[in-house]
Amino acid sequence: MRYICTCCGYIYDPEKGDPLNEIAAGTPFEDLPDAWVCPLCYAEQDSFDPLD
Amino acid sequence: MIGDLASLYQAIELKQEIPPLLIGERANPNGSRKFRDLLLADDFDGCLQVGLEQESRGAQVIDLCVAYAGRDEKSDLPRLVEKFAGSLKAGLMIDSTDPDCIEASLKLYPGRCVINSINLEDGGANLDRICRLARRYGAAVVALTIDESGMAMTAADKVELVERIYHLAVDQYGLRPQDLLFDPLTFTIGSGDTTLFDAGIQTLEAIREIKRRWPDVATLLGVSNISFGLQPAVRKIINSVFLHEAVEAGLDAAIVDAAKVMPLAQISAEDRNVCLDLIYDRERSEEDTPLMRLMAYFSDHQGESEEEAEHGSVPAEEEIRRKLVRGDRDGLEDLLTILLQRYPALEIVNRLLVPAMREVGDLFGRGELLLPFVLQSAEVMKRSVAFLEEFMEQDAESGKQTRILLATVQGDVHDIGKNLVDIILTNNGYKVYNIGIKVPAETIIAKAREHEVDVIGLSGLLVKSAIIMQQSMPQYQEAGLTMPILLGGAALTRSFVAESCVPGYTSPVVYCADAFAGLKAIREYEQGCLASTRTAAAVPVRNRPGPKEAIDSSHDVPSVPFWGRRVVRDIDPEQLFSYLNRQALIRGRWGYRRAKLSKEEYARLLSETVDPLYARLKQRLLDEHLLQPQVVYGYFPCRSEADSLLVNADSELFRFDFPRQVLAPNLCIADYFKGGESAQDLVGFFVVTIGEQLAELTAELFRDDQYHDYLMVHGLGVELTDALAEYWHQQMRAEMGFPDPQGQGELEYVTQEYRGSRYGFGYPACPDLEAHRPLFAMLRPEEIGVSLTETLEMVPEMSTSAIVAHHPQAKYFAI
Numbered sequence: 124m125r126y127i128c129t130c131c132g133y134i135y136d137p138e139k140g141d142p143l144n145e146i147a148a149g150t151p152f153e154d155l156p157d158a159w160v161c162p163l164c165y166a167e168q169d170s171f172d173p174l175d
Numbered sequence: 176m177i178g179d180l181a182s183l184y185q186a187i188e189l190k191q192e193i194p195p196l197l198i199g200e201r202a203n204p205n206g207s208r209k210f211r212d213l214l215l216a217d218d219f220d221g222c223l224q225v226g227l228e229q230e231s232r233g234a235q236v237i238d239l240c241v242a243y244a245g246r247d248e249k250s251d252l253p254r255l256v257e258k259f260a261g262s263l264k265a266g267l268m269i270d271s272t273d274p275d276c277i278e279a280s281l282k283l284y285p286g287r288c289v290i291n292s293i294n295l296e297d298g299g300a301n302l303d304r305i306c307r308l309a310r311r312y313g314a315a316v317v318a319l320t321i322d323e324s325g326m327a328m329t330a331a332d333k334v335e336l337v338e339r340i341y342h343l344a345v346d347q348y349g350l351r352p353q354d355l356l357f358d359p360l361t362f363t364i365g366s367g368d369t370t371l372f373d374a375g376i377q378t379l380e381a382i383r384e385i386k387r388r389w390p391d392v393a394t395l396l397g398v399s400n401i402s403f404g405l406q407p408a409v410r411k412i413i414n415s416v417f418l419h420e421a422v423e424a425g426l427d428a429a430i431v432d433a434a435k436v437m438p439l440a441q442i443s444a445e446d447r448n449v450c451l452d453l454i455y456d457r458e459r460s461e462e463d464t465p466l467m468r469l470m471a472y473f474s475d476h477q478g479e480s481e482e483e484a485e486h487g488s489v490p491a492e493e494e495i496r497r498k499l500v501r502g503d504r505d506g507l508e509d510l511l512t513i514l515l516q517r518y519p520a521l522e523i524v525n526r527l528l529v530p531a532m533r534e535v536g537d538l539f540g541r542g543e544l545l546l547p548f549v550l551q552s553a554e555v556m557k558r559s560v561a562f563l564e565e566f567m568e569q570d571a572e573s574g575k576q577t578r579i580l581l582a583t584v585q586g587d588v589h590d591i592g593k594n595l596v597d598i599i600l601t602n603n604g605y606k607v608y609n610i611g612i613k614v615p616a617e618t619i620i621a622k623a624r625e626h627e628v629d630v631i632g633l634s635g636l637l638v639k640s641a642i643i644m645q646q647s648m649p650q651y652q653e654a655g656l657t658m659p660i661l662l663g664g665a666a667l668t669r670s671f672v673a674e675s676c677v678p679g680y681t682s683p684v685v686y687c688a689d690a691f692a693g694l695k696a697i698r699e700y701e702q703g704c705l706a707s708t709r710t711a712a713a714v715p716v717r718n719r720p721g722p723k724e725a726i727d728s729s730h731d732v733p734s735v736p737f738w739g740r741r742v743v744r745d746i747d748p749e750q751l752f753s754y755l756n757r758q759a760l761i762r763g764r765w766g767y768r769r770a771k772l773s774k775e776e777y778a779r780l781l782s783e784t785v786d787p788l789y790a791r792l793k794q795r796l797l798d799e800h801l802l803q804p805q806v807v808y809g810y811f812p813c814r815s816e817a818d819s820l821l822v823n824a825d826s827e828l829f830r831f832d833f834p835r836q837v838l839a840p841n842l843c844i845a846d847y848f849k850g851g852e853s854a855q856d857l858v859g860f861f862v863v864t865i866g867e868q869l870a871e872l873t874a875e876l877f878r879d880d881q882y883h884d885y886l887m888v889h890g891l892g893v894e895l896t897d898a899l900a901e902y903w904h905q906q907m908r909a910e911m912g913f914p915d916p917q918g919q920g921e922l923e924y925v926t927q928e929y930r931g932s933r934y935g936f937g938y939p940a941c942p943d944l945e946a947h948r949p950l951f952a953m954l955r956p957e958e959i960g961v962s963l964t965e966t967l968e969m970v971p972e973m974s975t976s977a978i979v980a981h982h983p984q985a986k987y988f989a990i
């Protein structure tokens with residue numbers, strides 16, 4: 124499932140991961156490391172909302 | 176003639192002209208969770224309230240029981256008896272098996288009450304003591320049909336026990352027959368237990384027989400046992416039908432939840448028949464018992480009975496709670512008028528409204544209620560209190576209320592964070608002194624003294640405000656203030672408060688992430704356990720830095736239509752809406768998050784609530800001309816020098832210093848511009864604003880207690896300001912020769928799918944707001960009405976500034 128940052132609208136797509144921050148494609152949102160924050164606005168993970 | 180019973184205020188006949196006498200059962204920790212919680216919290220006023228509530232719903236006698244593990248009945252019972260006696264018009268039933276407690280209570284009770292109860296379980300020792308007390312103090316007594324071998328099940332056993340007790344009480348202890356209430360007990364016919372299927376019949380028969388043989392005594396029954404084990408909605412119907420049958424059989428008094436007795440007329444003939452089949456065990460066969468029929472029947476008809484619970488028969492106390500939780504203001508004043516006939520206004524606030532708001536806060540905390548709905552609840556609260564105010568004695572409350580001073584600090588015009596805190600605290604029953612924005616420390620000190628506040632709360636938008644807070648801590652200390660100080664605002668962090676603010680002030684200094692954290696802190700203050708914020712154990716490590724990035728400085732310098740600054744005013748406000756980040760607006764600013772909703776529920780929330788709201792507000796902002804988008808922007812020759820950018824404007828040199836990332840990829844904004852003595856590059860800047868009108872509307876909405884719309888309009892304005900920046904950045908890209916491809920949308924803007932970048936001063940790539948000084952000197956935004964405060968904040972608040980880099984590698988990053 125994709126998640127959206129409620130602060131800026133960035134979408135975390137597990138199919139793509141977040142290569143810039145060394146998050147491999149296929150990593151579900153739930154498995155992101157605790158320290159991972161929105162790559163655009165630095166909002167923490169609890170600011171994300173499920174998208175689909 | 177003296178009645179059978181009497182309270183301080185009136186006589187009460189055990190045998191009512193229209194039976195039964197209703198005895199309220201809720202003031203009992205074993206039967207009512209609410210009462211138990213109040214008792215455990217030593218909230219004796221709350222306990223009394225439970226009695227008063229039942230009285231208001233028709234109970235003529237209140238049963239009072241306080242025996243509960245861990246409580247001291249010997250001190251609780253007399254204390255509550257005294258309280259109940261002073262306030263209740265209804266009679267009192269002292270529900271205890273401890274003769275000492277009973278005696279202590281009888282001594283205090285000014286009227287004639289009932290003792291609940293005696294039986295022969297222990298062979299008669301207790302009965303002996305209690306009957307003597309009853310005679311000495313002139314009380315009536317409830318007798319249960321229980322002996323050494325247990326509770327009597329059959330009509331014959333019940334009647335036999337009545338005979339034994341009657342004989343003892345009347346012949347041996349000299350009580351009058353009319354002072355006795357016999358309870359022949361009943362057992363559930365709702366459990367499917369085959370030994371109990373005739374329990375209703377046995378009880379009804381016993382009542383008939385008791386009344387036939389001893390016409391002077393009264394009969395009593397705890398009716399609701401009959402349906403134990405069934406659904407609450409079904410129980411209510413069976414209990415009411417059974418009560419009716421029992422009264423027909425001669426029942427004088429019933430222990431019930433008075434609110435749950437339904438008039439027979441409200442029960443359909445069909446419903447009633449199914450219940451009667453069960454009570455009288457009619458048409459039983461192995462495969463088809465009356466209980467099975469009843470359960471099947473009500474599983475189909477559940478809807479109706481629940482409907483009924485929703486409407487009509489809900490007591491006003493429950494209805495007001497629901498209205499608050501739902502944020503529903505329909506018929507609010509009517510409902511409050513009804514409640515005013517039952518309680519003083521202040522009681523309504525403290526006993527009904529404040530607990531409901533507490534529930535709202537808890538729901539929000541658990542993610543079950545979204546912020547916009549919390550604000551709607553607060554609106555209902557505000558309206559209720561406003562309505563009740565004229566019925567309250569002046570200042571009745573203010574003496575014991577906790578008082579809080581709220582202010583936005585010096586140099587800061589940010590209003591809404593502090594105002595949301597005001598809304599939440601005020602509507603949880605606190606006294607808030609909201610002294611506004613841009614308040615210097617001296618004024619805060621003076622006002623804190625003047626209003627004798629218990630707690631100070633400070634708010635601010637930008638980092639400079641956080642620094643002001645830090646710097647003023649020693650000032651509060653020196654002034655001799657001792658009340659706790661709560662700090663909040665977007666630019667604050669827990670560790671900044673712990674490390675930089677806490678040391679400057681002796682009393683607690685507490686970081687509050689949101690308004691509810693503020694509420695929690697106030698509660699902790701009241702409980703005496705508020706402590707200063709301490710640094711979080713582990714500072715979260717940010718995303719891992721990528722590899723060091725080489726910036727290619729061989730890029731072409733775009734050509735632009737003009738050099739220097741320009742002002743733009745003819746912008747169609749409607750255009751901004753197509754640059755709006757709707758997701759950030761709806762989920763972020765407005766708080767309509769999906770949270771625990773399913774995809775479908777969320778889609779419904781959007782289409783039924785959010786989309787119409789958006790359409791309504793958009794229309795209003797356009798119709799009332801509340802947006803005045805204005806821009807001042809420019810292109811300037813520049814070159815970089817190490818971490819700085821040197822900009823030429825009006826043949827003057829302006830210098831912007833940028834920080835560099837300490838870790839790889841070691842980015843610094845200056846790197847995106849050509850460097851060296853003779854280098855020539857181009858930089859863009861802008862300041863945009865949507866003007867002042869919207870702020871006037873938000874201020875008005877706040878003043879008029881339209882909290883929900885206040886947050887919504889503010890949120891929309893904020894995002895429109897960002898949209899204007901987005902729009903103007905796009906214009907500048909086009910002017911520099913790289914227009915967006917067709918079909919560019921919201922998501923592409925979010926992820927910067929365009930050439931170059933814009934960096935807002937104060938945002939993570941260039942956190943220092945000092946840059947506003949050279950920027951304002953170059954662009955002179957005063958011409959579009961934007962100025963700087965002493966802490967470099969822009970006024971109007973809905974303004975934003977940025978530096979525009981055209982370098983293809985330029986993207987967002989954080990220092």
Ligand code: B12
Binds near residue numbers: 130976
């Ligand atoms: C929306 C927003 C804007 C909007 C509007 C600002 C406004 N409010 O009118 C716009 C787009 C105009 C804007 C502009 C700017 N912004 Co801005 N903005 C934000 C954002 C996203 C939300 C602020 C907001 O309005 N929140 C809603 C209100 C209700 O929340 P709040 O004030 O925080 O209050 C809540 C809590 O903090 C708490 N609280 C607050 N006070 C108190 C007090 C007490 C006693 C208690 C108990 C609780 C409490 O309770 C409140 C309710 O729950 C924040 C980041 C963020 N996620 O918070 C950045 C942020 C504030 N902005 C920032 C910046 C840098 C700017 C600009 C300087 C950028 C620029 N160069 O243009 C400008 C400055 C504008 C100006 N007038 O000077 C930075 C500030 C950092 C800094 N260096 O100072 C932030 C923190 C973003 C970031 N992470 O870097 N911004």
Ligand SMILES: [Zn+2]
Binds near residue numbers: 132133162163164
């Ligand atoms: Zn984000």
